[in-house]
Amino acid sequence: MNHWMQILATHHRRMYDRHDGRPLIILFDIDGTILDMRYMIYNVLKRFDEEHGTDHFGGVTVDDIDFHEEHVTGFLDRLKVSRDHQLKVLYRYEPLFLAMAADPYAHVPFSGVFEVIRWFQERPGTVVGLNTGRPETLKKDTLVSLNVLGARKGVAFTEDLLFMKANSWEGTIAALKAEGIRHFREKGYRVCAYIDNEPENLRAVADMAGSEEILLLHADTIFKSDHRVMPGHVVAGNVYDISTLVNLRHDPYHFTDDDGLLKRTA
Numbered sequence: 001m002n003h004w005m006q007i008l009a010t011h012h013r014r015m016y017d018r019h020d021g022r023p024l025i026i027l028f029d030i031d032g033t034i035l036d037m038r039y040m041i042y043n044v045l046k047r048f049d050e051e052h053g054t055d056h057f058g059g060v061t062v063d064d065i066d067f068h069e070e071h072v073t074g075f076l077d078r079l080k081v082s083r084d085h086q087l088k089v090l091y092r093y094e095p096l097f098l099a100m101a102a103d104p105y106a107h108v109p110f111s112g113v114f115e116v117i118r119w120f121q122e123r124p125g126t127v128v129g130l131n132t133g134r135p136e137t138l139k140k141d142t143l144v145s146l147n148v149l150g151a152r153k154g155v156a157f158t159e160d161l162l163f164m165k166a167n168s169w170e171g172t173i174a175a176l177k178a179e180g181i182r183h184f185r186e187k188g189y190r191v192c193a194y195i196d197n198e199p200e201n202l203r204a205v206a207d208m209a210g211s212e213e214i215l216l217l218h219a220d221t222i223f224k225s226d227h228r229v230m231p232g233h234v235v236a237g238n239v240y241d242i243s244t245l246v247n248l249r250h251d252p253y254h255f256t257d258d259d260g261l262l263k264r265t266a
Contacts, residue, residue, distance in 0.1 A: 026192050028130055048093070052088070056076075056079065060079075101142070102141030127189070174201050200225035
């Protein structure tokens with residue numbers, strides 16, 4: 001399962017070899033794909049306790065967070081939080097969640113993900129974009145947060161490579177993800193691959209006309225949609241291992257790591 005990044009690199013190389021003049025783009029979802037949402041949920045719950053002088057979550061660790069961020073009610077039941085206190089937690093949960101989405105220190109990326117993103121950003125004729133269900137009102141905060149987190153690994157994202165949910169959007173998030181693919185195609189990119197943690201989002205992209213050349217990858221972390229809707233040809237994994245890319249025999253570049261960051265030298 002965790003050779004998925006090597007499969008992505010091989011697919012990218014094949015598409016690059018068939019290059020038709022259009023730049024390639026590899027698209028990542030953000031929450032649950034780049035960012036480990038367990039830490040965000042954990043920090044939101046801890047912030048609630050701080051604000052209200054309570055200790056509902058005093059014994060909670062990140063490893064206890066085994067649920068999607070929209071399924072917090074079941075976790076409150078498991079902790080035996082009383083109904084009246086549950087209502088207070090739920091009343092503050094979403095506002096805290098949205099407020100902390102702008103705080104890079106409330107987030108933790110999955111290990112190795114920024115190293116992998118940088119590796120692909122350094123490939124010739126290739127960019128890495130973001131296709132997220134986050135609302136456009138969080139555009140500035142999202143870019144600042146991700147760029148703070150990615151800076152130590154030499155990763156930066158720009159507004160022109162970020163697709164988000166417009167205020168006028170009335171469809172599902174899955175349909176929005178397919179719209180994101182169309183958006184980048186219309187900008188002149190060939191979509192090489194799309195990585196998301198939600199099966200229904202991958203299904204929506206798989207059902208698009210002309211999606212056959214897009215490699216779909218499932219970040220097998222925590223997700224809320226039904227796993228059974230997953231397209232059969234999706235490649236799954238949950239470890240971003242840069243060593244599987246650097247050691248590719250067919251890679252035409254030589255790498256050094258003198259400064260602690262992988263760089264192409266020719």
